[in-house]
Amino acid sequence: MLLADKTVIITGASRGIGRAAARECARQGARVVIGHSGSGQGTEAAYSLIEEIKAFGGQAVEVGGDAADPDTGDKLVAGAVQAFGSVDVFVNNAGICPFHSFLDMPREVYLKTVNTNLNGAYFAVQAAANQMKNQGRGGAIIAVSSISALVGGGMQTHYTPTKAGLHSLMQSCAIALGPYGIRCNSVLPGTIATDINKEDLADEEKLAYMTSRTPLGRLGEPDDVAGPIVFLASDMARYVTGASLLVDGGLFVNLQ
Numbered sequence: 001m002l003l004a005d006k007t008v009i010i011t012g013a014s015r016g017i018g019r020a021a022a023r024e025c026a027r028q029g030a031r032v033v034i035g036h037s038g039s040g041q042g043t044e045a046a047y048s049l050i051e052e053i054k055a056f057g058g059q060a061v062e063v064g065g066d067a068a069d070p071d072t073g074d075k076l077v078a079g080a081v082q083a084f085g086s087v088d089v090f091v092n093n094a095g096i097c098p099f100h101s102f103l104d105m106p107r108e109v110y111l112k113t114v115n116t117n118l119n120g121a122y123f124a125v126q127a128a129a130n131q132m133k134n135q136g137r138g139g140a141i142i143a144v145s146s147i148s149a150l151v152g153g154g155m156q157t158h159y160t161p162t163k164a165g166l167h168s169l170m171q172s173c174a175i176a177l178g179p180y181g182i183r184c185n186s187v188l189p190g191t192i193a194t195d196i197n198k199e200d201l202a203d204e205e206k207l208a209y210m211t212s213r214t215p216l217g218r219l220g221e222p223d224d225v226a227g228p229i230v231f232l233a234s235d236m237a238r239y240v241t242g243a244s245l246l247v248d249g250g251l252f253v254n255l256q
């Protein structure tokens with residue numbers, strides 16, 4: 001098992017990519033902290049994942065908290081330490097992408113997106129890194145950035161800068177935290193079918209277009225991203241830091 005004896009915190013683990021990653025980390029032997037918003041159906045979804053994980057003999061707890069709140073990172077770390085005694089891996093995954101045009105972007109949509117996807121993440125990464133530094137045995141931090149860190153989206157002008165920001169944060173943190181043995185990397189998913197784009201991809205023309213642009217001939221599934229996250233979290237990636245891994249079925253390189 002690739003993550004035996006490691007405690008992994010994953011934000012936004014109640015649904016989508018985070019949920020698949022949490023399940024796979026637990027299958028690989030990790031003790032998992034399932035982060036979620038603490039509102040709506042997040043809590044119920046987190047408890048159902050705990051049951052799934054316990055059913056195959058894994059260990060998991062949940063911690064609710066708004067990713068936009070700078071204190072949520074401390075809360076996640078405290079939850080991990082209380083339940084499992086340490087933090088070895090932190091996966092910053094929680095995010096939103098409310099598609100909207102640029103010229104009439106409401107300030108509250110822009111600010112909510114940046115606060116949820118990037119500003120809260122900064123402090124959560126800082127909280128996890130301080131815990132890892134104090135433990136004195138290194139660690140791994142992974143940001144779920146996006147192909148959108150590298151390319152734009154006309155309806156994502158508030159979103160793509162947050163993904164570029166996370167990608168850049170991992171590069172700078174790789175330098176800042178390397179001396180403590182803490183590796184920092186990002187995964188850059190392409191288009192993965194989840195709740196975040198359900199409405200957007202309900203448009204059959206858009207769905208067909210995105211599929212046709214993907215050399216592997218299909219959109220991604222959350223499980224497609226779980227493996228790369230486990231790899232970067234594991235000691236198999238012990239000399240990988242400051243890197244980013246596209247997980248996009250070839251979408252990015254498909255110019256013509």
Ligand SMILES: NC(=O)C1=CN([C@@H]2O[C@H](COP(=O)(O)OP(=O)(O)OC[C@H]3O[C@@H](n4cnc5c(N)ncnc54)[C@H](OP(=O)(O)O)[C@@H]3O)[C@@H](O)[C@H]2O)C=CC1
Pocket residue numbers: 011012013014015016017018035036037038039040041042043045065066067068093094095096097116144145146147188189190191192193194195196197
């Ligand atoms: N799907 C895709 O095509 C791609 C997604 N990504 C990125 O992957 C990440 C996960 O997205 P995906 O799985 O698709 O999305 P989903 O909508 O399926 O899941 C989003 C997750 O984030 C949590 N979340 C949302 N808002 C908050 C908040 N304010 N505080 C705490 N948790 C919150 C949700 O928790 P709750 O259930 O409690 O609401 C949920 O667990 C995002 O960062 C996204 O940008 C990157 C590239 C492509």
Ligand SMILES: C[C@H](O)[C@@H]1OC(=O)[C@H](O)[C@@H]1O
Pocket residue numbers: 097145146147148153163189190191192196197200
């Ligand atoms: C939500 C989008 O469908 C998804 O998110 C991203 O980061 C990529 O840009 C995908 O298009």
